[in-house]
Amino acid sequence: MKFHHIGYLTLDLKNSFNEFKYLNYSKKGKFINDSKLRVKIQFIKNNSNLIELVKPHKGNYGLFNLIKKKNYAYHFAYKVKSIKKTINSLKRKKFILVVNPTPAKAFNNKKVAFLKMKNSFLIELIES
Numbered sequence: 001m002k003f004h005h006i007g008y009l010t011l012d013l014k015n016s017f018n019e020f021k022y023l024n025y026s027k028k029g030k031f032i033n034d035s036k037l038r039v040k041i042q043f044i045k046n047n048s049n050l051i052e053l054v055k056p057h058k059g060n061y062g063l064f065n066l067i068k069k070k071n072y073a074y075h076f077a078y079k080v081k082s083i084k085k086t087i088n089s090l091k092r093k094k095f096i097l098v099v100n101p102t103p104a105k106a107f108n109n110k111k112v113a114f115l116k117m118k119n120s121f122l123i124e125l126i127e128s
Helices: 013-021 061-068 083-092
Strands: 002-009 026-034 039-046 049-056 073-080 096-104 110-116 122-127
Touching (some): 002 061, 013 026, 013 039, 083 110, 083 122
Antiparallel strands (some): 039 049, 110 122
């Protein structure tokens, strides 16, 4: 697994980006509206640091519940060669699959999956 980005929850993509601009972040790529995953996304970058700003669609109760708990940096993402093998390996280590492999617009419809660690932190797998 190779580290890719940190996911950051927000209710306002523009305001969040403006805050990160003070830390020399700039937009990377276009704004993405992913109806399958029920999120709006903007990647931002500072040198090699990549953050995925994520705004949940209405009805995405799981992410809205995280925002209520003030969990803004809510996942680490990793690129993996085989999403199925990695999921099976992590499940044997007591990770819980919370989002089945789903094509994601942000990654040219490559599959992503989310697993929850014992401490409830989320890990995103991106099939490379």
